[in-house]
Amino acid sequence: MRELTDGDSLRLLATVRFGRMVVNRHSVPMIRPANHLVEGDDLIIYASLGGAPLYPDRQVVAYEADTIDHETQLGWCVILTGPAEVVGDDEEVARYERLTDPWLPGARRRILRMCPDVVTGIELVGAAGVPRSANGS
Amino acid sequence: MRELTDGDSLRLLATVRFGRMVVNRHSVPMIRPANHLVEGDDLIIYASLGGAPLYPDRQVVAYEADTIDHETQLGWCVILTGPAEVVGDDEEVARYERLTDPWLPGARRRILRMCPDVVTGIELVGAAGVPRSANGS
Numbered sequence: 018m019r020e021l022t023d024g025d026s027l028r029l030l031a032t033v034r035f036g037r038m039v040v041n042r043h044s045v046p047m048i049r050p051a052n053h054l055v056e057g058d059d060l061i062i063y064a065s066l067g068g069a070p071l072y073p074d075r076q077v078v079a080y081e082a083d084t085i086d087h088e089t090q091l092g093w094c095v096i097l098t099g100p101a102e103v104v105g106d107d108e109e110v111a112r113y114e115r116l117t118d119p120w121l122p123g124a125r126r127r128i129l130r131m132c133p134d135v136v137t138g139i140e141l142v143g144a145a146g147v148p149r150s151a152n153g154s
Numbered sequence: 155m156r157e158l159t160d161g162d163s164l165r166l167l168a169t170v171r172f173g174r175m176v177v178n179r180h181s182v183p184m185i186r187p188a189n190h191l192v193e194g195d196d197l198i199i200y201a202s203l204g205g206a207p208l209y210p211d212r213q214v215v216a217y218e219a220d221t222i223d224h225e226t227q228l229g230w231c232v233i234l235t236g237p238a239e240v241v242g243d244d245e246e247v248a249r250y251e252r253l254t255d256p257w258l259p260g261a262r263r264r265i266l267r268m269c270p271d272v273v274t275g276i277e278l279v280g281a282a283g284v285p286r287s288a289n290g291s
Contacts, residue, residue, distance in 0.1 A: 018259040
């Protein structure tokens with residue numbers, strides 16, 4: 018295992034289109050798959066919490082994406098933690114909807130912008146020391 | 155997308171060996187990859203929170219595993235939520251260590267037993283309606 022720099026972590030995160038968003042709901046941890054987009058230092062999350070009426074606005078969320086392979090047990094894992102807010106401006110929402118086409122299911126989708134305070138990235142490398150991400154996977 | 159029964163969700167979860175554990179730490183959501191084992195209706199989590207001194211003992215945790223493919227956008231996603239406790243009995247710890255060989259990195263590993271209150275499972279099926287999990291992936 019080797020630790021990744023913040024820059025490498027964000028670059029890897031930008032190579033995939035989905036991850037998992039984590040929020041506290043009434044002190045209970047809640048996790049849902051979500052599509053995302055890296056924009057500069059920010060993470061744009063296309064979040065769907067199912068029938069949940071409340072979205073984490075101005076609240077700390079965590080977001081994880083990885084390419085860890087069930088067979089080879091190799092890949093990378095990136096976790097961002099920081100405050101997120103719902104993007105409320107109609108023009109911004111329209112811009113983000115043009116930028117990507119979220120494919121994970123879910124009604125009542127909201128777009129969140131997260132400003133990461135903490136970036137954690139690890140790479141699981143094989144016995145030969147060859148990182149899986151070097152293959153572009 | 156189709157929803158999975160609790161039984162199907164647990165059976166799929168048992169076909170893979172890792173997922174992501176979510177806990178609240180000082181009101182901040184924290185997510186870490188972890189190896190797991192389904193034992194009856196319980197989930198055994200081989201948790202590593204890095205240098206964190208505290209483990210979620212008698213606290214609600216969430217656990218997610220999926221086989222969603224970055225390319226095909228197909229697969230399944232199962233989420234369990236419920237109270238977990240650290241397995242403290244030495245003989246039980248030894249038994250769980252014999253039952254599986256956790257391969258995700260991390261010092262200070264603890265074994266948690268979670269009794270799921272809520273089981274959520276979805277399957278993302280392709281245009282042909284063929285579930286990816288039917289291929290065993």
